[in-house]
Amino acid sequence: MKKISLILTSILLMSALAACTSNSSTTNQPATTPTTENTGTGDPATTNPEATTPTEGSTPTDPASTESASAQNAKIVANKKVVASMYQDVLNGHQTDKIDMYLADDYKEHDPMIATGKEAFKTYIASFIKSNPDYKVNVKGMIGQNDLVAVMNYPMANPDDPGQAAVDIFRVTDGKIVEHWNTVQSVTGAASMIQNLLPSASTTADVAATDKAVVASNAQFVSNFFNSFFVDHNTDAASGVVSESLVQHNVKMKDGIEPLVNNYLAQFRANPDSTATVVNMVAEGDMVLIQSQMKKNANDAGQSVVQIFRVENNEIAEMWMLSQDVPAKTVNENGMF
Numbered sequence: 001m002k003k004i005s006l007i008l009t010s011i012l013l014m015s016a017l018a019a020c021t022s023n024s025s026t027t028n029q030p031a032t033t034p035t036t037e038n039t040g041t042g043d044p045a046t047t048n049p050e051a052t053t054p055t056e057g058s059t060p061t062d063p064a065s066t067e068s069a070s071a072q073n074a075k076i077v078a079n080k081k082v083v084a085s086m087y088q089d090v091l092n093g094h095q096t097d098k099i100d101m102y103l104a105d106d107y108k109e110h111d112p113m114i115a116t117g118k119e120a121f122k123t124y125i126a127s128f129i130k131s132n133p134d135y136k137v138n139v140k141g142m143i144g145q146n147d148l149v150a151v152m153n154y155p156m157a158n159p160d161d162p163g164q165a166a167v168d169i170f171r172v173t174d175g176k177i178v179e180h181w182n183t184v185q186s187v188t189g190a191a192s193m194i195q196n197l198l199p200s201a202s203t204t205a206d207v208a209a210t211d212k213a214v215v216a217s218n219a220q221f222v223s224n225f226f227n228s229f230f231v232d233h234n235t236d237a238a239s240g241v242v243s244e245s246l247v248q249h250n251v252k253m254k255d256g257i258e259p260l261v262n263n264y265l266a267q268f269r270a271n272p273d274s275t276a277t278v279v280n281m282v283a284e285g286d287m288v289l290i291q292s293q294m295k296k297n298a299n300d301a302g303q304s305v306v307q308i309f310r311v312e313n314n315e316i317a318e319m320w321m322l323s324q325d326v327p328a329k330t331v332n333e334n335g336m337f
Contacts, residue, residue: 073207076144076284079172080205083142083149086177091137096126104176110337111182112330120332134158141201143208143284145215147171150282150289152198152308155184163187165197165322167306169280169291181280181291181336183306185322189251196249199287199308199320208285218311219283225316226290226307230276233268235261247318260319273297279304279337286311293326293337301326304336 067075086102089095099122109116114124129135138154151168165187171179187194202208208215221241228237242257253259268274273296280291288309295302303323310318326336 069212072146072212075146076149076207077205078175079147079149079170080142080144080207082172082175082177083151083170084139084203084205087137087139087151090125091135094129094133094135096122096129099125102177104173104178107177108179108334109332110180110334112327112332112336114331116332116334132157139203140195140198141203142205143201143282143287143289145282145284147173148280148282150280152201154194154198162194165194167198167289167291167308167322169282181304183291183304183322183324185324193251197251197320197322199249199310199318201285201287210285215283215285218286219281219288221311221314222283222288222290222309222316223278223281226276226278226292229264230292230294233272233274235265235268241316243312243315243317246316249318249320271296277337294323301328 082102089098090102099118103118103121105118107116107118107121109121114121134157136156136159138156140152140154142149142151144150149170149172151170153166153168154162155164155166156162163186164184166182166184169181170177185197187197225237225241228234238257238261242260244257246255246257246260248255248260253263275295275298277293278290279293280289282289288311289306290309291304291306293302294305303325305321305323308320309316312318324336330336
């Protein structure tokens with residue numbers, strides 16, 4: 001089965017940790033400070049993660065913090081409605097004639113299987129649905145921040161095929177989708193295990209009631225941890241930041257902080273020149289999603305890695321991860337990032 005993308009099986013969500021394959025314990029890791037190209041919270045800081053544990057009432061780093069919370073929420077709700085309606089009408093309803101309602105004329109695509117531009121997407125999705133008339137996307141949840149909406153989902157070629165897990169990230173401007181990224185991972189195993197590869201979140205266009213200052217603080221907290229742990233290869237950064245009883249959804253890794261540290265310590269030693277570059281960040285409620293490019297060395301094409309962190313009681317309490325190899329060639333000139 002060919003790879004599927006949530007806009008055709010991604011354009012924004014957030015969380016960060018791990019690298020390689022959620023079904024593999026060999027991951028591509030960081031060495032240089034990540035540059036954030038697209039973020040719902042502002043550039044990630046490089047300070048020690050313990051310095052900015054999220055606390056009620058802390059100063060938000062969100063660039064949109066000058067807007068009222070109600071205005072920010074209204075923007076997120078509107079953007080989620082656009083994305084949710086596109087899934088309902090186009091991807092699940094197969095109404096390809098409605099694509100013009102959702103995609104901007106200058107639509108930019110990062111799915112390696114699809115050429116960029118609205119017309120190219122129309123051509124691709126029409127052909128794909130014709131070849132896969134039972135294609136559906138099972139949406140597990142959405143999170144949004146500023147102009148980004150991330151969708152956790154399971155694209156299925158037919159009702160019996162749970163074959164992929166995906167995160168699609170969309171940038172929405174003036175009521176139209178203008179850009180899309182995605183990370184898609186093939187999956188096997190029991191249905192219950194597959195469902196645990198992605199977190200549950202609201203599938204409607206509402207916004208979590210968490211205070212904006214707390215959301216911004218959570219995002220900074222996770223960003224700091226990502227930089228220290230994955231970029232600087234400082235596994236000591238997990239202490240006091242990652243919960244001792246961490247719930248881990250990487251099927252090749254046990255729960256708890258110790259397996260996490262040991263796994264990545266071995267990988268950092270094996271790949272001392274590995275790097276991580278943050279591409280997108282999305283935070284809502286108690287979740288922070290980070291999409292990054294992780295490479296073993298300068299000659300490695302690397303992977304698109306999506307890590308999702310749940311923050312609870314000033315600690316990272318739960319983690320999810322998907323990864324997808326970056327192909328040698330992509331259909332569009334934008335690349336996966």
